Amino acid sequence: MPFIPHSDRDIREMLAVIGAPDIDALFDEIPAELKAGKLTQVPPGISEMEISRLMMERAEADGRYLNFLGAGAYEHHIPAAVWQIATRGEFYSAYTPYQAEASQGTLQLIYEYQTMMTRLTGLGVSNASLYDGGSALGEAVLMAIRASKSSARRVLMPKTVHPLYRAACRTVVGNQNIELVEVDYDPASGQTKLPTDAAECAALVIPQPNFFGVLEDVDAMTDWAHQNGLMAIALVNPMTLAVLKAPGQWGRHDNPNRGADIAVGDGQPLGAPLSSGGPYYGFMCCKQEFVRQMPGRIVGRTVDLNGKPGFALTLQAREQHIRRSKATSNICTNQGLVVTASTLYMSLLGPEGLARVARASHANTVKLVSKLVAAGAENVFTGAYFHEAVIRTSVPNARLLHSLVGQGIVGGYDLSKDYPELGNAILVCATETKTEADLDRYATQMQRIVSKLSEPPPCARK
C-alpha cells in the first residue's frame, strides 16, 4: 500500500484495541446513503518508476525554448544550492512555525528574510510573504484604505500596472465597495500621467519599472500622492532594487515623510523558477507606523526564559486564527518555502551579485532592443527602460509569436489585447541569462519573419 505502513497483523491488533470488527465499522456514524460510489476518473495507482517515466515524457514534450518573455515572471540563474537546501526535509516538510521552540530554523530564516526585504525596499517592516505579486497588490489596496486617514474608498490604478495584477487586485477588493480608478499613460514616453484629480481617493499605486519596462518619475509621483493626502503604494521588482532607488527613499529629500508607505511585488525574480506560474510569492513592506495594519505573518526576535535570543511569530492579534472576522486578512498559509529559497538566493548573490544581475539584464535588454530595431521592429516608447521594452512590428502578434515558437523562441508578451492602441506591440525582456548569440538568434528570426510576413500573402493580391 503506497505510503501506508500497516501490516495485516497491525490492522488486526489495532482493530482489537478499538473494539471494531473491521475498518468499515469505523465509518458507522456516516449515513449509509452518503457512501461514495466507485471513482471513475481516477486511474489505478502506478509505481514511482511508472510515474517517473510518464512525467519525463510529458516534460520532454514541453521542450525547452529560448525565452524573451518577462511580463512579471523572469528567467534568472538560480544557484544550485538554493533549492537543494530549501528542499531539505527539515524545511520542506515542516509546518507553519506555531511551536516556536521546535521551529527556530524557519523562524530565524523568516526574520533574516524580513531584514533583507526591508533593506531592499528601505522600509521598516516586512511580513513573511503573501501569495503572489497580483494578490499582494490587492492586499496593499485593502491595507492602504484601512491605514488612510480619509474614509475614501477609491484607489488610483495606473494603466501601466500589469493588467493581470490589476485583474487579481480587482478580485481581492471587488466585494468591498472599493473603486479602482484607471490612470492613463503618456503615449510617447510610456510613463504614467499624473491625474489632475485626487478627490475621494485613498491611495496611488506607483509601478517601478512599470509594465512596459519604463521607469516612472517615482519622486514626483510619491510627492504628488502625499501632497494630496494619498497613501503611496510602490509596486516594484525586488531584483531591480539592487540598483534602483528604494521605495522608502522616493520623494523630495526635504520631505520628512518621504518614501512610499507600502511596497509590494512578486518575489519570483529572487530564486523562484518560472515553473508555469508558480509557486512564487508576494512580498509586502511598509513604514513602521502601519505595522498593525499589515496582513500576514510577521516574525519577531525576543528572548527565552534564560534570556537567550530566539524568534517567534508576533503581532498575531492581526490574524485570522485570533481575530476571526476582525482580522486584517484571511491569509494563513503563505509561500514559506519559496521565501526560504529567496533568502538563500539573496545571501548567495549578495549586494554585488544582485547588482550585476540587474546591470546585466538592463544591458542585455538595451542590446536586444537595438538588434530588433535593426531587424525591422520599432521601439515604441521614448522613456528610459530597465530590463523590458515595448517593440512594434508590421506583423500581427499572433503570427509573429507563433512563428518564433516554431524556431524555438518564446518572443515576448502580446500587448494587443490589453493595449489595442499600441498596435502590433509586444513586450520583450532579456535577463542576465542571455548571451550575445542568443540575442542575435532572436534578431535574425525577427528579421526573417518580418520581411516574409509583412508582405501581403499571395491570395490577398487578387
Next chain:
Amino acid sequence: MLIFEYAHPGRSAHAQLPSEDGTLDDLPANLLRDAPPALPECSELDVVRHYTRLSQKNFSIDTQFYPLGSCTMKYNPRACNSLAMLPQFLARHPHASAETGQGFLQCMYELQEILKDVTGMAGVSLAPMAGAQGEFAGIAMIRAYHESRADHARTEILVPNAAHGTNPATAVMCGYTVREIPTDREGNVELDALQAAVGPQTAGLMLTNPSTLGVFEKSILKIRDIVHGAGGLLYYDGANLNAILGRVKPGAMGFDVIHMNLHKTFSTPHGGGGPGAGPVGVAERLLPFLPVPVVIHENGLYRHAVEADLPQSIGRMSANTGNAGVLLRAYVYARMLGAEGMHRVAEFATLNANYLLAKMRDAGFELAYPARRASHEFIVTLKKLKDETGVTAMDFAKRLLDHGFHAPTTYFPLLVPECLLIEPSETESKETLDAFVEACIKIKQEALANPDLVKGAPYSQPVRRLDDVKAARELDIAYKT
C-alpha cells in the same frame, strides 16, 4: 548567529556573480540608489552551512511524528518533488503559448478531473493558492451567484462557532457579515439554532465535515435542507477531506462549493508555511463563476480558459496560474495512489485516529466527545489535569517536544477547554503511535509528581520558552546594523 553576522565586506559567492556586467549610465540618476542594499556578503560555503544548520533547528515530518490536528501532516513523497522539478517544467514561462506546455497542461487537466471525481463536483478550478484563498473564491462565487439572480438581500454568512478562523475572516473579505451557530454537546451543529438563523438574508453556510471537533456531522442532510430551503448555498471547508477521501463525496452531502487543501489531503509539502494549493470545486449552478484560469481540452489542445471564455467568472486569484509546481506534486501523488489508494487514505487515517483515541482513553486521558467515533482526528481535554496540577495543554504540548514529538494542535477549537487536537494521518506506523501514547503517559506522571518540570518545558530545544509579550511590545522584526 544571523547570516548578517557572517558578513565580511568584499566577500562573495564568486561563482554566482554574472561575469557579464553592464552600465546604468543611460538611466536618470535620480532613479538610482546611492548605496547598495546591505545584503549579506558571504561565501557560498558560509551560506550553505548557515542554512543547513538552521534547518536542523526545525521539527519536520521527515524527522518527527507531527500529530498536528487539522493540518494533516502526512509523509510528503520525495518523487512528487523531484518530478515537479524536472528542468522543462521549471523553465516554462507562465505566459508562453499553450502549444509549449501540453505536457504540463495535460497533468493539470487530469488533476482537475481527479478532484472532480473525489469531491463529486461538476467543475474544478486549480487557481487558488492556499486554503484561505480557496475559501475566498468559494464565498465570492456564492456572492456572484446570488447577484446574478438579482438576489441582493443575502448579506450574511453562517459559520459554526467551532469553525476555522479563516471562515469568518473570508466572509468579511467578501463583504458579508458573519453569524455564528452554536454547537451541541455531541459536537453537532445545533439544528434549532440553525433553523432560527436562516432566512432571506442567508447567503450560505460554511461547514467542515468531519468538523473541527473530529466528528462527522450526522445531520448533514438536514442541514443541507435547512440552508437550501432558505435559499442559501452550502460551502464545504475541505480542511478535513483526508477523513473521507474516496468514501464520501462532498457533492453527495449536498455541498454547492468546496475548497481542498492539497498540502493536506494530497500531501504536497507544508514548507514551513506554504506554498499550498486550494483548488475549488463547484456544483452545476456555480460553474459559470469559477475563478480563472481553468484548464480545458478542445480540438486536441489543452489550454487555459480565461475571462473571455468564462465571462461570469469571479476573476483571477493571481497574476499567473496559481501554484503550478504544487499542483504538479499533487498530481504525481494522486497518480501513485490511484483510485484504490485514495480509498485507503481515509481508511487508515481513521484507523490510526481511532486506535490512538482508544489507547489514550485506556491510559486515562479524557476525551472531549467520548460517545463519538473519531474521524481522522480527535480531541483530548486536559482540564482535569490543569485543575489538579496547574499544568496546561500548552505545557503538555511543550513537554512533548522534549520527548521527540511535535505537539498536537492546542487551544483549537476554542470550545473545548485545555484541548489537544490530535491527527496522526495514515502514514504513521502503529509503533510510532504507541511511542506517542507512552510519552503522553510519562508526561502525565511528571505533571502529577513535579508540575514545575512540565511547566518549564521544553528543555531539549534550541531555545526554552520564548517571551511573546516582549516580542510584541519591543518589536524587533528586522535586524539593525
